[in-house]
Amino acid sequence: MLHKTYLAQTINRLTNGQQRGDEYLEQLQAEMTGAVLVQGDPEYDVARRGWNLNVDQHPAVIALVQSAADVVAAVRYARQTGLGIAIQSTGHGVARAADDALLIVTAGLRNVQIDEGMATARVEAGAVWGDVLAKAQRAGLAPLLGSSPNVGVMGYTLGGGMGWLARKYGMALDSVLAFEVVTPDGRLVRASARENSELFWGLRGGGGALGIVTAMEINLYPVTTVYGGNLFYPASLAKAVLTRYRDWVQTLPDAMTTSVVLMNYPPIPAIPEPLRGQTMVIVRGCYAGDVAEGQRLIDEWRTWRAPQIDAFGVMPFSEVASISMDPVDPMPSQHTGAWLSGLSDDAIAALVRGGVPQDGPLPLVFIELRHAGGAIARHDSGAFSHRDGVFNLFINGVTPTPEARAAFTQHTDAIKAHLQPVMTGGVYLNFLAGEEVQQRTQAGFSAEAYARLIALKAALDPTNRLAYSYDIRPA
Ligand SMILES: Cc1cc2nc3c(=O)[nH]c(=O)nc-3n(C[C@H](O)[C@H](O)[C@H](O)COP(=O)(O)OP(=O)(O)OC[C@H]3O[C@@H](n4cnc5c(N)ncnc54)[C@H](O)[C@@H]3O)c2cc1C
Structure with a gap:
């Protein structure tokens, strides 16, 4: 025994x-x-x-x-x-x-029900986004999932949820209508704009520090076909692509959500030729509107320089995972990030130095800048903060050993030190991992939202029983 x-x-x-x-x-x-x-x-x-x-x-x-x-x-x-x-x-x-x-x-709580007439879904806490996407698309509707359909609906949404429809419809938490939640003192309650409204406010950003959500009701949107994909340029154009991207995003309508990525494809058989072992700079995006207009916006890049690989085109939204091609199988992943107020020439130089190998391999896989604004900035739901950030920086590495984790942290700290002038001081907690989530929880919120969260935490969970999520200590 x-x-x-x-x-x-x-x-x-x-x-x-x-x-x-x-x-x-x-x-x-x-x-x-x-x-x-x-x-x-x-x-x-x-x-x-x-x-x-x-x-x-x-x-x-x-x-x-x-x-x-x-x-x-x-x-x-x-x-x-x-x-x-x-x-x-x-x-x-x-x-x-x-x-x-x-x-x-919660993985055993995976039921998803779509209400086609109301364009809503009730989603249980252990569902992954692929579950919701498949059912919603059959009804001609789309949820606000992120880059990977294997990510869980709940952690993603409670922390924000920035996906390929974000500039058009907002963060995933902006579309939550109600949560069913077990409070730290063991009561099953409903939290919405009308019931337990302060808890409803706190869950949208403060997430797992306040209760155990068992299900949520969310809005869905009429998106079935998009103009999406990737334009791959050689690493030698990294500086030129980032500079052009900085200017291009200022012209974009909200229907276009994009990112730019410095990607170091590992030299492994799972990566197809000609990408295997190569560094590429990728312009990536999803236009949710008239596909002809989406194509016109992407044609501006094609006219500027023909990409080495052109994988942008009309696609069903059910295949949105093919835009980011995130890894599916479990892996030792490390990531970090920061909200940026913009991109200076110096910031672009720092990103290229940090993300494109000069003398040998780097301790990271990719640096991604996701363009925010649009509906993200217009919404104001919940404790979620830093909606004025222009770019959301996301740096990822594969770190199977303590040495690899230390090398990743040292390298990304150096990149962030150079980016200091364009960093807002805010972080997007979903893009941090491990210890950094707790160390930097406060930077995930405005001072006002954090003060309100710790007061709510004191009322709900005075002994901090839910201490394994964001570090929100009772006031
Ligand atoms: C490959 C990959 C791709 C990603 N892509 C995106 C993206 O495009 N956009 C984006 O915004 N983020 C993205 N993320 C980040 C992702 O949103 C977070 O890692 C999120 O926390 C994952 O949620 P989960 O439920 O799957 O994970 P889990 O590890 O199971 O949960 C994470 C945390 O969420 C809380 N939580 C989970 N379930 C509940 C519940 N029922 N009640 C209360 N709290 C709960 C807990 O605090 C838990 O520790 C990505 C991450 C990875 C690894």
């Missing part, structure tokens, strides 16, 4: 030696439809793993919830035993390892 011993030790430590963990654990298992796992159970090692393999967490208990009632039971158990609560859907965005905590895994 290795797992019982481990559990008893953990709970004894966390509850000052009170011998009551096993009794409550049995009660939890009896109440839950889903499984409860502790170390030693055969499924424990699979269940504790997330998409990001850099996270190696050892929860005291894992609750594989299958209903809102299971979540209520799990939260009661955490309160009885004194355990902290961590929440995981896919593990794409783990802020802090759930060591010695109760890990609530």
Whole structure:
């Protein structure tokens, strides 16, 4: 009974030696439809793993919830035993390892219902965006997913959610109508503009620090065909492309959401020729409107310089994942970012120096600048802040070892030091990973929003039981 011993030790430590963990654990298992796992159970090692393999967490208990009632039971158990609560859907965005905590895994809560007439969806907490996209597209509708359909709907939305329709319709959290949420004291409530409106405000940006969302209702939009894709230019044109991109985005209508990427394709068989092992500068985007107008905007690039590879064209929105071609399989991923107020010539030079290899490989895979503005800037929902940022910087690396992680951090810190004059000081928390999420939580919000969040946190979660998400400490 290795797992019982481990559990008893953990709970004894966390509850000052009170011998009551096993009794409550049995009660939890009896109440839950889903499984409860502790170390030693055969499924424990699979269940504790997330998409990001850099996270190696050892929860005291894992609750594989299958209903809102299971979540209520799990939260009661955490309160009885004194355990902290961590929440995981896919593990794409783990802020802090759930060591010695109760890990609530929502992957079994995956139901998606579309209301075609109302153009809305009710989405359970463990769904991934691909689930919603497939069902919504059958009804001629689109959700505000991001670059990867494998990312979970909930972590993505609670942190913001910037996808290929963002300039037209806003961040994903701007389209939330209501949340069903279990509060840290174990009540299942609804949060919307009319019910528990302060919690509704806080969840939209403050996310997993305030409650365990079991489902949400969102607006969908009539998008079925877009003009989207990538123009690949050689790395030798990196400076020229970034400079042209800076000027071009100022002319764009809100229907066009774009980014520019300095991409170092790894020399591995999974990457097709002629990209394998190459560095490219990519203009990437999605025009949600009259495709002829989308083509006209992209033709401006084709006329400027013919791209080495032209993969921009008319496409069904159901294939939006082909724009970013994000990795699907779990991997050790590290990322960081910052909001930028614009791009100076010096900033462009720093990005090219940091993102295009000069003498040997770099400790990063890509630097992406996503163009914001449009509906992102016009909306004002929730605690989410920094809507005036012009570019959202996202830097990604594959970091399987501590040395690789250290090299990534050193290199990206140096890039950010050079970008200081164009950095607003704000960060987009969804584009940070690991420790940096907690270290920089405050920079994710305006001073006013952060003050309001810590007051809300004090009312909802005074002992900070939900301490494994953003670092929002009770006021
Ligand atoms: C390959 C890749 C592509 C990405 N593309 C984009 C993109 O295009 N745009 C963008 O904005 N972001 C993007 N992201 C960032 C992504 O939005 C975050 O990593 C997000 O946190 C992932 O959510 P998840 O639910 O899948 O992850 P998880 O790791 O399961 O959850 C992340 C956090 O969200 C909170 N959370 C999850 N479920 C709940 C719940 N039910 N109740 C309360 N809190 C909860 C918890 O705090 C949890 O720690 C991408 C990330 C990756 C790795």
